[in-house]
Amino acid sequence: MLSKAQISLIKSLQHKKFRTQHRLFVVEGIKSVAEFIHSAYKVQQIFSTAEAHTKLDKIPQNIKCEIVSDTAFSKLSSLKNPQGTLALVELPAPTGHLDSANLKGRHSIVLDDVQDPGNLGTIIRTAEWFGIDTIICSTNTVDVFNPKVVQATMGSLARVSVHYMDIEAFIQTIDIPVFAALLDGQSIYATDFGKEGLIIMGNEGNGIRKSLLKKVDHKVTIPRIGQAESLNVAVATTLFCSELARQKFLV
């Protein structure tokens, strides 16, 4: 049976303050929990309904599993349609310094203050689809362990590495090409992205902060045919990931 303390702990992890305090975050859903079990993350405990528990195969013995009633589970879940399973996962140790040498020979995404959890989650899921494994976030980007972000990654967070840092200072240390997604620039389809680089994507309302543009080597735009004023940032990031993959692997 679930104690009040357990319910209150799990609910508290919707807030960054308590995730940081307890060094834990929540992963929900059968597929997502399964992906985290078989990842580098450390799963501390799993809460499942009896039915959902049977769908999670090969749970390592060191992970505590607690079977709870459907009613109890609905108290824990933050989803509209709970899938009956939820894991408490340890926050990874802060990544600290990201060595710019690690970014050589590939493309990585830089996010400048992306605010919407759904956008960040979708960006992680889409980046992984197209083989991008590193995302660098400004310190004001929404927290990647926010439950809505975790949910929107559909398990991809288990395999994509996400770093938070002062991106303005960081790109000063970079010696690979820097591309920026802007409303003006060379067409994305005509841009040669080469074999390595950073792609900077801006905030939902304000785009990329001006002070970053000094370090940008290539201003790149997505050609517009119709009259829409802008594209959603996850949509725009998708188009960059796709174009990188098309140029590198697929043509």
Place this chain on the structure above:
Amino acid sequence: MLSKAQISLIKSLQHKKFRTQHRLFVVEGIKSVAEFIHSAYKVQQIFSTAEAHTKLDKIPQNIKCEIVSDTAFSKLSSLKNPQGTLALVELPAPTGHLDSANLKGRHSIVLDDVQDPGNLGTIIRTAEWFGIDTIICSTNTVDVFNPKVVQATMGSLARVSVHYMDIEAFIQTIDIPVFAALLDGQSIYATDFGKEGLIIMGNEGNGIRKSLLKKVDHKVTIPRIGQAESLNVAVATTLFCSELARQKFLV
């Protein structure tokens, strides 16, 4: 001053039943309201705070404007960060029969039971960016006048035409190529989309219903480099819209 009846009417329009009953839907936000004022839709009334009202220029005289206090406005708004303006817009007359001849010479999107309002809104916004002006939805697709859909279109709904119908019956009447987004098929980048066609996108969890596949001429897939299991449907639709534009206008 706002009457209780006005507040209750506006709140009720979050539900499809009352939108249908009153033949009205709600558009929120300065940019979106401005787009609807200058569109084929009939705006019946605008509620704004004094500050937001000054940002809406050239409101035709036949549109009633009511200035309300910030507190009153916050009671009407369904947004987390209300922008101080909201319009009641008349539901268009049901479009009825869509003549398949109207789909000649261009590409249109068909959605098979897309459920998430944010996905439908993003699809409309992105389609418009890439010059696609017709979207055909199965009858079980989320209602396009749902406030979350309207919001996510960022005004593009004012210019894209969205039809609901029995898509299974409809595609029987079509004599242009039918493409379907699937996990197996020819690479999207290697597919020649020609000068006209329908692109079918499936439901978030279940994809495209099997009975539609008989009428599909081209199975198309988005090549995967990483391990993500699937792409979000708005993300996948984005890639089709972009590839159509690239092939038709941009290369």
